[in-house]
Amino acid sequence: MTPVDDLSTPVRRRGGGFGRYAEPLALPVVWVAIIVLFGVLKPASFLTVGNFSAMFSSQTSLLVIALALIVPLTAGDYDLSVASVAGLSAMVIAVLNVNLGVPIGWAVLVALLVSLLVGVVNAVLSIAVGVDTLIITLGMGTLLEGIVSWIGNSTTVSGISTDLVRFIVRAQFLGIPVEFWYGVVLCLILFYFMEYTPVGRRLLIVGRGREVARLTGIRVKLMRGGALVTSAGLGGVGGVLLAGTTGAADPTSAPLLLLPAFAAAFLGATTILPGRFSAWGCLLAVLFLVTGITGLQQLGAQTFVQDLFYGAALIVAVVLSHAVRARRSRS
């Protein structure tokens, strides 16, 4: 196999030195540092197998939504509806399985198809018709929130088949619920797709230079549309995980994952391959965010610390990646 090293250092920067290594390593180093910090401050509750197991697995749906986001982000488009798609997917499963008695397997399948359909609508409206993706997906996100409340009668629908719950959280591998490992597998697939397939590289080219891509003969509209359908599909998968984690679906929690997902996507773009959205970067960023929040809560912080942390992380990440980009284009 081609050395991964060749990919992770795509640029041999002039006068590289310390900065060249410091940049990709900053996030992992800070992550380890806060683990050590919380470990020292709260050894009894923080440094336990149970705590780490929970930290690793509890935010897998967030990870999946962040992974969904980086596909259109790489192609240069925003998808602000992806968290609402996850909410829709979870609610469709709950309504079909609980209220209508549809077998769980079919319910999941329908939820995924509905999610893909949303992606197709997004793609047709924004790419084929030519309206800004930001506006279309913003509208779509709110529209879907309305639909979710509508079909779920504005309440939490609980009692989803335990088969799904077992399949997603009860089973464990290496002491961590399988949900986490699903996320890891998804990262691996996305990493392979984005770095080791021509389609994935074309996606990057479309994002970095749309006109260059068009004149090179790349089907820009197809790529951008495909990215939106993919993000909606992955959002649907995120919804399945949400439904399976709690055994229920509620109309409000999924849309709240949008901002943390952006924070994870941009924070992830400051590491591994600085300046580029990456699957492993998302994983690392989600783990960092969860660790920080968990540690602060164990130190007695109130729940609003979550918003503080996510919001600050998004701002810091975007500022950092902007600075990285600016420095690159200057050099």
Next chain:
Amino acid sequence: MTEPAAPLLEVVELAKSFGGAQALAGVTFDVAPGEVHGLLGANGSGKSTLIKILAGYHTPDGGSVAVRGEDVALPLAPGLPRALGLNFVHQDLGLVPSLSVLENFLVDRIATSRRRWSMSWRRERTMMREILARYDLDLDPRMPVGDLRPVDRALLAVVRALDGPGTELRAAHRLVVLDEPTVFLPREEVTRLFQLVRRVADSGSSVLFVSHDLDEVREITDRVTVLRSGRVALTGTTSRLSEDELVEAIVGARVNTAVSYRRPDPAAADHVLRVTGLAAGLVADIDFTARPGEIIGLTGLLGSGYEDVVRAVAGAIDATAGRLRLGEETIELSSWTPRRATAHGVVLVPADRLREGAIADLPVTDNVTMPDLAEYMHGGLLRRGLMTDRARELADTYDVRPRDPRLLFGELSGGNQQKVVLAKWLQHPPQVLLLHEPTQGVDIGARQQIFATVRAAAAGRVVLCASSDHDQLAALCDRVLILRRGRIAAQISGDELTKSRITEECLRGGRERTPS
């Protein structure tokens, strides 16, 4: 014109140099009241330096400027040209498309008025209607400028320069400098602009009409001044000057007799490329053929549309009509796309390298392997190593320096960037290589290398090169097609293919001429 009055504008021995290069070497001319005065000259003749001195951008090294017989202090202080009644309408017109006609008209007052809080739109509208009526113009003050026809935008800009806010207090007779206002106007609409210019002159104001277009200059101006290499090459009454005299004054070389353009012989069998009836962007009715091994240049003045020909053949812009015959295949250009073009081996090296040619913040490797990524897929994996090897090989072949394909494209110099874009398209020899300003922003050394590369690439294939660099066309091409107003107007080849000949043909009017 009435009895001889003091000239409205008098320029005496104006000189200006930039770091040793003499842009103006003592220019003297004057503009009489009520006169439309043409200012002609090739690129680099000193025209724009002169205008920028009048507008107060540059400080001249010597000479004087008088307005209505009174010397003015140089450089002209900001705001002084306007206070003296000197107004400028540049090619881009300086209008805001999303604002209304009235808002654009009043933009100076809106931007600078001390009365911040109140404005009587009704009164302003009435006033503007009166001004428009005076010039016999039918524009709706409430219409967004973006919805106006191009010529109406030009008319608005001229009227604003003459009668916009603040002009009420100025001298009755003013000067408007029209800096290439017709370049992007359709031929039929230029007449309306000229009607307005005439009206302005009849009212006693003057117009300094800067243009490349000899036909227009001959049609609208009373007198004309030609600049060449910073000096006045000719000044005189327009009606007494022949086109040849004007061309000679601009080009500075002995004028050859014109050749008209011969339509290609459809029976000619040995061509690999034939374009028929192409209409796209600014061009229409474009017909030409190319034989294997030929390098064909396309040029013309700004606004002639020469670059639209190569961009349409590349599929980069949409064609409304036309056919392309490539070897045995005939293609309708209206359904042509870059994707289909590249699949047919028709590739474009665009003028805008960083926006269209390659991606600045990706490594050279990614940029050169872009067209055929699937080739590097083996065993289900894209082989980065193979891509880098190929990029290194291409960097050697095309002498891209520094020779590290992992460098970002944006880190290379202009010349090396262009070599990378050429390598991207020449690694699999194309059938038709399309170049647009191929050596723009490229240093001299790399320029020669690029010429050599293009010549080598032309062997057995066709190269079309759209360029405004006449030196380059003379050096590189076997044949040059000259476009005027969107049509092929002349063709130069063989011994006649010289820089001055190309420039001369670009400048000539569009009238038919018989070859002699």
